[in-house]
Amino acid sequence: MYEGVVQDLIDELGQLPGVGPKGAQRIAFYLLSADPIDVKRLAAVLVEVTERVKFCRVCFNVAEDDECRICKDVRRDPSVICVVEEPKDVAAIEKIREFRGRYHVLGGAISPIDGVGPDDLRIRELMTRLADGAVTEIILATDPNLEGEATATYLARLIKPIGLRVTRPASGLPVGGELEYADEVTLGRAFEGRRLVDV
């Protein structure tokens, strides 16, 4: 244990994803020995994102206004919605420039172990978006791991009865992986070859 505020810093850093106790200590002591100007700039950006960045009220992607850049763009096809787990997945798919529809960010995947059920995701909001009949296809681009597959199965069972076309990006995505780590070529191919989901 370190004294007061240093230990607070280590504890806070330890909360971050992918940072263990040892890593938290390393980062903390790096920050303590770094140029105070650099550290203050980091602190300022952290404050700024918490104050300025919001979530799009339509798709829940990160946005600087009420609606995100993609939802505001009238050239984007309103008849196709691509459902993803996190905002970072939107960024990964945008990079391949293959998909011209809209998004819906669930905010995670179904995982009872972590206490995440369907009601904890933005599924009700998705169903509301489907109500006006403008959408004809849903692409389920959740991660190709068990929890992502389970979420896709759940959504397919929910949406199919409404009569929409429900697809899932094709093979090529490494099983057990995460969407954001798939390279662009693989991800591009996966979107082209998406298949209908049968439940």
Added chain:
Amino acid sequence: MHLRRLSLTDFRSYAETDLNLEPGITTFVGSNGQGKTNLVEAAAYLATFGSHRVATDAPLIRSGADRAILRAVIFAAGRDSLLEVEINPGRANRVRLNKAPARPRDALGVFRCVLFAPEDIVVVKGDPDQRRRYLDDLLVALRPRYAAVRADYERVLRQRTALLKSARASGAVPAGALEVWDDHLVAAGAQLTAGRLRLVEELRDLVSGSYSAVSGNNRDTGLEYRMSAQPAGHPPAAAGAPASAPAAAPAAAPAAAEPDAGKVAGCLREALALRRRAELERAVCLVGPHRDELELSIGGLPARGYASHGESWSMALALRLAAYQLLRAGGEDPVLMLDDVFAELDSERRERLAGLVAGAEQVLITAAVRQDVPGGLSGARFEVAEGAITSG
């Protein structure tokens, strides 16, 4: 295949050890607690990326060190491969194959071995999970794609159990939530079950032949896979039915004859529907391959609860010998490792076992007392003392 070189760094009691090995028979002799099992455990780890003794990796790292490294040069199909594993507790292992980083999953099957250990007796005498593990370990060694199926199934079980628990606590299941995990349990469970059913068919005659060869008698042995979800037309076994009931006649197990994942999936679905209430009440997954049993019998009686100690040992050896024969049928001879097994056997069975393994491409044998190893098994000799290995 055979090991040409094996080096251990900070693995168990070994700080640093480097061994050159030859095909044929190699014996390691040393008193209790000197590091014989640690050595074969290291070799076996390279085949499965797990220990045969402990469920977690932490005990494998030498106390005081922060990671262990295993390196082996494996000669197979006419050439050498270098397999290296860095074991990090609490983090994923780092695996390199011929100096290039590899995923553990892709390095499965580079080294294959069959390990005979004193603990094998529990496969015959222990709880059903020991026999399921025997089947699954062999299935993965034989057909590495099952590593993913097995891991998926285990994860589905954990997720579905967590859901049943929270449903019991809150008194309600969100609509459609359980059905999703039913789908995944059926998909992964049917594949795993079909793989095991096929394996049992492949093993049956090999086990019975090996049992006769090692025990020296011709009593019939039986191997029957019993699904917790009985096929349509067969009433599901009553919950908690005694496992000690005499094994049914072989003809009464139609499921074993047809390892078809589609049919198995149907059985699982039906059984899930039947057991739904009980699952919600008890918050336990009651249907699936994690509840199945591999029934072993000797002379028409269940091995577990009926067989003598010597008969149980012969059966345990027969199961390993059958695994060895099945693996070698794939082309390459797996490496045989016999950890302290001769001490458990009378002199006749010692000699018969020696005769059965003598012809293998490479056999690594450990013993506390040299006299326990039959004289026919001669070859290179090492002494093991205090975590150091010297040519004896």
